[in-house]
Amino acid sequence: MSEDVAVMQAPVYLQYHFTAGRAPTRFLRRLKEGVLSGQRCPRCSQVYIPPRGSCPACGVATEEEVILSDKGTVQSFTIVHIPIPGNPIDPPYVVANIVPDGANISFIHLLSECDNREVRIGQRVEAVWRPREEWTWAMENILYFRPLDEPDVAVERIGTLPVTGLEG
Amino acid sequence: MTTMDTLEKPFELGFTYTRSTGPVIGHFLGALAEHRILGVRGSDGRVLVPPPEFDPVTAAPLDEWVELATEGVVLSWCWVAQPRASHPLQEAFAWIMVQLDGADVPMIHCLRAPAMSAVRSGARVRACWVAEPVGRITDLCCFELVEGDKA
Numbered sequence: 001m002s003e004d005v006a007v008m009q010a011p012v013y014l015q016y017h018f019t020a021g022r023a024p025t026r027f028l029r030r031l032k033e034g035v036l037s038g039q040r041c042p043r044c045s046q047v048y049i050p051p052r053g054s055c056p057a058c059g060v061a062t063e064e065e066v067i068l069s070d071k072g073t074v075q076s077f078t079i080v081h082i083p084i085p086g087n088p089i090d091p092p093y094v095v096a097n098i099v100p101d102g103a104n105i106s107f108i109h110l111l112s113e114c115d116n117r118e119v120r121i122g123q124r125v126e127a128v129w130r131p132r133e134e135w136t137w138a139m140e141n142i143l144y145f146r147p148l149d150e151p152d153v154a155v156e157r158i159g160t161l162p163v164t165g166l167e168g
Numbered sequence: 169m170t171t172m173d174t175l176e177k178p179f180e181l182g183f184t185y186t187r188s189t190g191p192v193i194g195h196f197l198g199a200l201a202e203h204r205i206l207g208v209r210g211s212d213g214r215v216l217v218p219p220p221e222f223d224p225v226t227a228a229p230l231d232e233w234v235e236l237a238t239e240g241v242v243l244s245w246c247w248v249a250q251p252r253a254s255h256p257l258q259e260a261f262a263w264i265m266v267q268l269d270g271a272d273v274p275m276i277h278c279l280r281a282p283a284m285s286a287v288r289s290g291a292r293v294r295a296c297w298v299a300e301p302v303g304r305i306t307d308l309c310c311f312e313l314v315e316g317d318k319a
Contacts, residue, residue: 002204005189005197005303012183020175028175085184137175 023053026065028137034129036068038103046104069101070127072145073153076106079116094119098145099159106159109139113146122152192221192230200308201301205236207271214272218305237269238295239314247284257310262287266311280310287313 020028023039027050030037039051039062046055047066054061077096094116097106111119113128125145135141189197192208196219199206207217209232211225223230243265251258256278264287265274280296281287292314301307 002195002198002202003303004191004194005201006194007186007188008197008304010185010187012185014181014183015178016181017178018176022174025174 021053023051023062027051030067031139031141032135032137034132034135034141036070036100036127038066038068038100040064040066047102048105049100049103049107066102068103070129070142071148072098072100072103072106072125072127073158074111074119074121074123074125075099075158076121077111077119079119092116096125096145098125104159107139109142110144111146112144118147120152122155122158124148124150124153190221192219195219195233197303197305197307199235200305201303203238203295203297203301203307205238205268205295205308207234207236207268208232209234215270216273217268217271217275234270236271240266240268240271240274240293240311242279242287242289242291242293243267243274244289245279245287247287249284256306260284261310264293264311266293277308278310280312 027037036049037051038047038049039053040047041055041058041060041062042064043058043060044055046057047068048055048062049068051062051065075097077094079092079094081092083091089110094111094114095108096111096119098109098111099106111125124147126148127142128144128146129135130141130143196206196217205217206219207215208219208230210216210220210230211223211228215234215236216224216230217236219233220230222228245262245264247260247262248255249260251261255261257280259280260283262279262281262284264277264279266277266279267274279287279293293311294314295308296310296312298307298309
Protein backbone atom coordinates (compact mmCIF):
# COMPACT_ATOMS: atom_id res chain seq x y z
CA MET A 1 0.00 0.00 0.00
CA SER A 2 1.29 3.41 -0.85
CA GLU A 3 2.29 5.93 1.76
CA ASP A 4 0.22 9.07 1.91
CA VAL A 5 1.95 12.35 1.11
CA ALA A 6 1.52 14.80 3.98
CA VAL A 7 3.14 17.94 2.61
CA MET A 8 4.46 19.11 -0.72
CA GLN A 9 6.76 21.89 -1.79
CA ALA A 10 4.83 24.28 -4.01
CA PRO A 11 7.05 27.29 -4.65
CA VAL A 12 5.96 30.06 -6.97
CA TYR A 13 8.64 32.12 -8.67
CA LEU A 14 7.83 35.36 -10.44
CA GLN A 15 10.46 36.49 -12.90
CA TYR A 16 10.19 39.97 -14.23
CA HIS A 17 12.25 42.65 -15.86
CA PHE A 18 12.16 45.97 -14.07
CA THR A 19 12.72 49.17 -16.01
CA ALA A 20 13.14 52.06 -13.62
CA GLY A 21 11.93 54.88 -15.86
CA ARG A 22 13.52 58.33 -16.09
CA ALA A 23 12.73 59.77 -12.67
CA PRO A 24 13.57 56.66 -10.66
CA THR A 25 16.73 56.22 -12.74
CA ARG A 26 17.85 59.71 -11.74
CA PHE A 27 17.04 58.86 -8.12
CA LEU A 28 18.97 55.59 -8.28
CA ARG A 29 22.02 57.21 -9.89
CA ARG A 30 22.12 59.78 -7.08
CA LEU A 31 21.65 56.98 -4.57
CA LYS A 32 24.69 55.19 -5.97
CA GLU A 33 26.65 58.35 -5.11
CA GLY A 34 25.31 58.33 -1.57
CA VAL A 35 22.72 61.08 -2.10
CA LEU A 36 18.96 60.95 -1.50
CA SER A 37 16.94 62.97 -3.99
CA GLY A 38 13.35 63.65 -4.86
CA GLN A 39 11.22 65.71 -7.22
CA ARG A 40 9.03 68.72 -6.49
CA CYS A 41 5.57 69.12 -7.97
CA PRO A 42 5.34 72.38 -9.95
CA ARG A 43 1.75 72.86 -8.81
CA CYS A 44 1.50 71.84 -5.14
CA SER A 45 5.23 72.00 -4.28
CA GLN A 46 5.19 68.64 -2.54
CA VAL A 47 8.53 66.83 -2.74
CA TYR A 48 8.36 63.10 -3.45
CA ILE A 49 10.91 60.39 -2.71
CA PRO A 50 11.43 58.19 -4.58
CA PRO A 51 10.34 60.35 -7.51
CA ARG A 52 8.04 58.72 -10.04
CA GLY A 53 8.05 61.56 -12.56
CA SER A 54 4.62 62.85 -11.68
CA CYS A 55 2.63 64.19 -8.77
CA PRO A 56 0.04 61.66 -7.59
CA ALA A 57 -2.11 64.45 -6.14
CA CYS A 58 -2.06 66.89 -9.05
CA GLY A 59 -1.44 64.49 -11.91
CA VAL A 60 1.20 66.70 -13.47
CA ALA A 61 4.74 65.82 -14.53
CA THR A 62 7.52 66.57 -12.08
CA GLU A 63 10.93 67.69 -13.34
CA GLU A 64 12.61 69.76 -10.62
CA GLU A 65 15.10 67.63 -8.74
CA VAL A 66 15.55 68.25 -5.02
CA ILE A 67 18.56 67.00 -3.10
CA LEU A 68 17.45 65.73 0.28
CA SER A 69 19.13 65.20 3.61
CA ASP A 70 19.92 61.77 4.95
CA LYS A 71 18.48 62.95 8.23
CA GLY A 72 14.78 62.54 8.82
CA THR A 73 11.87 62.04 11.16
CA VAL A 74 10.01 58.89 12.17
CA GLN A 75 6.46 59.20 10.90
CA SER A 76 5.37 55.76 12.04
CA PHE A 77 7.00 52.47 12.92
CA THR A 78 6.42 48.86 13.83
CA ILE A 79 8.50 46.40 15.80
CA VAL A 80 8.79 43.04 14.08
CA HIS A 81 8.91 40.07 16.45
CA ILE A 82 8.14 37.25 14.04
CA PRO A 83 11.01 35.78 12.04
CA ILE A 84 10.39 35.69 8.30
CA PRO A 85 11.93 32.75 6.44
CA GLY A 86 14.83 33.91 4.33
CA ASN A 87 15.09 37.25 6.07
CA PRO A 88 18.59 37.63 7.52
CA ILE A 89 17.54 40.17 10.18
CA ASP A 90 17.00 38.76 13.66
CA PRO A 91 13.83 39.96 15.39
CA PRO A 92 12.91 42.04 17.20
CA TYR A 93 13.76 44.88 14.83
CA VAL A 94 12.19 48.21 14.00
CA VAL A 95 10.74 49.07 10.60
CA ALA A 96 9.92 52.76 10.27
CA ASN A 97 8.35 55.17 7.84
CA ILE A 98 10.93 57.93 7.69
CA VAL A 99 10.39 61.36 6.15
CA PRO A 100 13.77 62.70 5.03
CA ASP A 101 14.31 66.38 5.61
CA GLY A 102 13.18 68.33 2.59
CA ALA A 103 10.59 65.78 1.47
CA ASN A 104 6.88 65.54 2.18
CA ILE A 105 6.46 61.78 2.14
CA SER A 106 8.14 58.89 3.85
CA PHE A 107 9.88 55.75 2.75
CA ILE A 108 10.30 52.53 4.70
CA HIS A 109 13.61 51.59 6.23
CA LEU A 110 15.14 49.95 9.28
CA LEU A 111 15.82 51.71 12.55
CA SER A 112 18.68 50.39 14.65
CA GLU A 113 21.31 51.36 17.24
CA CYS A 114 18.34 52.23 19.40
CA ASP A 115 16.40 51.00 22.38
CA ASN A 116 13.28 49.58 20.73
CA ARG A 117 11.19 50.67 23.71
CA GLU A 118 12.12 54.29 23.11
CA VAL A 119 11.36 54.47 19.41
CA ARG A 120 8.57 56.99 18.86
CA ILE A 121 6.76 59.02 16.24
CA GLY A 122 8.53 62.33 15.72
CA GLN A 123 11.93 60.92 16.62
CA ARG A 124 14.86 62.38 14.69
CA VAL A 125 17.06 59.87 12.87
CA GLU A 126 19.99 59.76 10.43
CA ALA A 127 21.15 57.28 7.84
CA VAL A 128 24.02 54.89 8.47
CA TRP A 129 25.56 54.15 5.09
CA ARG A 130 27.45 51.12 3.95
CA PRO A 131 31.10 51.62 3.01
CA ARG A 132 31.31 53.72 -0.15
CA GLU A 133 32.83 50.91 -2.22
CA GLU A 134 29.66 48.85 -1.68
CA TRP A 135 27.27 51.49 -2.97
CA THR A 136 24.99 50.39 -5.75
CA TRP A 137 21.64 51.46 -7.24
CA ALA A 138 19.66 50.47 -4.16
CA MET A 139 18.30 51.73 -0.85
CA GLU A 140 20.38 48.97 0.75
CA ASN A 141 23.25 51.47 0.46
CA ILE A 142 21.76 52.66 3.72
CA LEU A 143 22.19 49.94 6.34
CA TYR A 144 19.63 51.49 8.65
CA PHE A 145 18.73 54.74 10.39
CA ARG A 146 19.78 55.52 13.96
CA PRO A 147 18.49 58.06 16.46
CA LEU A 148 19.79 61.62 16.47
CA ASP A 149 20.20 63.59 19.66
CA GLU A 150 17.72 66.25 18.58
CA PRO A 151 14.32 67.31 19.90
CA ASP A 152 11.32 65.41 18.55
CA VAL A 153 9.22 66.89 15.78
CA ALA A 154 5.58 67.53 16.66
CA VAL A 155 3.29 65.08 14.89
CA GLU A 156 1.49 67.79 12.89
CA ARG A 157 4.81 69.08 11.57
CA ILE A 158 6.18 65.76 10.31
CA GLY A 159 6.54 65.88 6.55
CA THR A 160 5.78 69.59 6.38
CA LEU A 161 9.16 71.00 7.36
CA PRO A 162 11.13 72.84 4.70
CA VAL A 163 14.70 71.66 5.14
CA THR A 164 16.32 70.33 8.25
CA GLY A 165 13.33 69.31 10.27
CA LEU A 166 14.18 71.80 12.96
CA GLU A 167 13.70 75.12 11.21
CA GLY A 168 10.60 77.25 11.37
CA MET B 169 25.43 61.76 -22.20
CA THR B 170 24.61 58.41 -20.68
CA THR B 171 22.95 59.66 -17.51
CA MET B 172 19.47 59.52 -19.04
CA ASP B 173 19.75 55.85 -19.93
CA THR B 174 17.10 54.20 -17.80
CA LEU B 175 18.25 51.53 -15.41
CA GLU B 176 16.81 48.07 -15.83
CA LYS B 177 17.39 44.71 -14.26
CA PRO B 178 15.81 41.27 -14.05
CA PHE B 179 14.31 40.27 -10.72
CA GLU B 180 12.97 37.06 -9.26
CA LEU B 181 10.41 37.03 -6.51
CA GLY B 182 9.91 33.64 -4.89
CA PHE B 183 7.11 32.41 -2.64
CA THR B 184 8.50 29.18 -1.19
CA TYR B 185 5.24 27.63 -0.09
CA THR B 186 5.02 24.28 1.64
CA ARG B 187 1.45 23.01 1.41
CA SER B 188 -0.21 20.33 3.49
CA THR B 189 -2.10 17.99 1.22
CA GLY B 190 -4.84 16.67 3.49
CA PRO B 191 -5.88 13.01 3.70
CA VAL B 192 -7.46 12.69 0.26
CA ILE B 193 -4.99 14.47 -2.00
CA GLY B 194 -2.18 13.02 0.12
CA HIS B 195 -3.48 9.50 -0.60
CA PHE B 196 -3.89 10.31 -4.30
CA LEU B 197 -0.32 11.63 -4.53
CA GLY B 198 1.09 8.68 -2.62
CA ALA B 199 -0.54 6.31 -5.12
CA LEU B 200 0.85 8.32 -8.04
CA ALA B 201 4.34 7.52 -6.72
CA GLU B 202 3.44 3.87 -7.40
CA HIS B 203 2.11 4.69 -10.89
CA ARG B 204 -1.46 4.18 -9.73
CA ILE B 205 -4.26 6.69 -10.30
CA LEU B 206 -7.01 6.76 -7.69
CA GLY B 207 -10.41 8.40 -7.77
CA VAL B 208 -13.21 8.55 -5.22
CA ARG B 209 -16.85 7.69 -5.63
CA GLY B 210 -19.26 10.52 -4.99
CA SER B 211 -22.72 10.31 -3.47
CA ASP B 212 -24.27 10.19 -6.95
CA GLY B 213 -22.13 7.20 -7.90
CA ARG B 214 -19.77 9.10 -10.17
CA VAL B 215 -16.06 8.34 -9.86
CA LEU B 216 -14.20 11.63 -9.48
CA VAL B 217 -10.54 12.28 -10.23
CA PRO B 218 -8.50 14.09 -9.03
CA PRO B 219 -10.32 13.13 -5.84
CA PRO B 220 -12.12 15.89 -3.98
CA GLU B 221 -12.02 15.72 -0.21
CA PHE B 222 -15.74 16.39 0.08
CA ASP B 223 -18.70 15.40 -2.04
CA PRO B 224 -19.55 18.10 -4.58
CA VAL B 225 -23.29 17.54 -4.01
CA THR B 226 -23.72 16.73 -0.32
CA ALA B 227 -20.40 18.07 1.03
CA ALA B 228 -19.96 14.81 2.97
CA PRO B 229 -16.39 13.51 3.36
CA LEU B 230 -15.46 11.02 0.64
CA ASP B 231 -13.45 7.88 1.23
CA GLU B 232 -14.55 5.17 -1.24
CA TRP B 233 -11.44 4.78 -3.34
CA VAL B 234 -11.55 3.48 -6.91
CA GLU B 235 -8.42 2.57 -8.84
CA LEU B 236 -8.58 3.77 -12.41
CA ALA B 237 -6.85 2.72 -15.58
CA THR B 238 -3.80 4.70 -16.61
CA GLU B 239 -5.34 5.05 -20.06
CA GLY B 240 -8.20 7.19 -21.18
CA VAL B 241 -9.74 9.27 -23.91
CA VAL B 242 -9.22 12.91 -24.91
CA LEU B 243 -12.45 14.89 -24.55
CA SER B 244 -11.01 18.23 -25.62
CA TRP B 245 -7.61 19.77 -26.11
CA CYS B 246 -5.64 22.92 -26.78
CA TRP B 247 -2.31 22.99 -28.62
CA VAL B 248 0.56 24.95 -27.08
CA ALA B 249 2.91 25.72 -29.93
CA GLN B 250 5.41 27.73 -27.90
CA PRO B 251 5.73 26.42 -24.35
CA ARG B 252 6.97 28.74 -21.67
CA ALA B 253 9.50 27.85 -18.99
CA SER B 254 6.78 27.10 -16.45
CA HIS B 255 4.96 24.65 -18.70
CA PRO B 256 5.28 20.93 -17.93
CA LEU B 257 6.77 20.15 -21.34
CA GLN B 258 9.34 22.22 -23.16
CA GLU B 259 8.46 21.08 -26.67
CA ALA B 260 5.10 21.87 -28.28
CA PHE B 261 2.35 19.91 -26.55
CA ALA B 262 -1.41 19.83 -25.93
CA TRP B 263 -3.38 20.53 -22.80
CA ILE B 264 -6.02 17.83 -22.71
CA MET B 265 -9.17 17.06 -20.80
CA VAL B 266 -8.62 13.34 -20.38
CA GLN B 267 -11.25 10.96 -19.04
CA LEU B 268 -9.54 7.91 -17.60
CA ASP B 269 -11.15 4.53 -18.05
CA GLY B 270 -13.23 3.99 -14.92
CA ALA B 271 -13.71 7.69 -14.20
CA ASP B 272 -16.86 9.69 -14.84
CA VAL B 273 -15.22 13.10 -15.09
CA PRO B 274 -12.22 14.31 -17.08
CA MET B 275 -9.15 15.89 -15.58
CA ILE B 276 -6.70 18.27 -17.13
CA HIS B 277 -3.21 17.15 -18.02
CA CYS B 278 -0.70 17.50 -20.81
CA LEU B 279 -0.22 15.34 -23.88
CA ARG B 280 3.10 14.81 -25.62
CA ALA B 281 2.38 14.49 -29.31
CA PRO B 282 4.50 14.66 -32.46
CA ALA B 283 2.36 17.42 -34.02
CA MET B 284 -0.92 19.23 -33.58
CA SER B 285 -2.31 17.21 -36.48
CA ALA B 286 -1.85 14.04 -34.41
CA VAL B 287 -4.21 15.25 -31.68
CA ARG B 288 -7.97 14.89 -31.81
CA SER B 289 -10.87 14.61 -29.43
CA GLY B 290 -11.63 10.94 -28.95
CA ALA B 291 -7.98 9.88 -29.15
CA ARG B 292 -6.80 7.19 -26.75
CA VAL B 293 -3.94 8.21 -24.49
CA ARG B 294 -1.87 6.57 -21.78
CA ALA B 295 0.00 7.93 -18.80
CA CYS B 296 3.78 8.37 -18.81
CA TRP B 297 5.70 8.39 -15.56
CA VAL B 298 8.90 9.95 -14.37
CA ALA B 299 11.77 7.62 -13.53
CA GLU B 300 11.97 8.71 -9.90
CA PRO B 301 8.53 9.46 -8.49
CA VAL B 302 8.24 11.65 -5.41
CA GLY B 303 4.49 11.70 -4.82
CA ARG B 304 3.47 14.71 -6.89
CA ILE B 305 1.11 15.22 -9.78
CA THR B 306 4.22 15.66 -11.94
CA ASP B 307 5.12 12.00 -11.28
CA LEU B 308 2.54 11.54 -14.02
CA CYS B 309 4.73 13.57 -16.31
CA CYS B 310 2.37 13.58 -19.29
CA PHE B 311 0.14 11.47 -21.47
CA GLU B 312 1.03 10.12 -24.87
CA LEU B 313 -1.06 8.84 -27.75
CA VAL B 314 -1.79 5.12 -27.86
CA GLU B 315 -0.34 3.99 -31.16
CA GLY B 316 -2.56 2.31 -33.68
CA ASP B 317 -5.66 3.88 -32.17
CA LYS B 318 -8.07 4.82 -34.94
CA ALA B 319 -11.28 4.70 -32.96
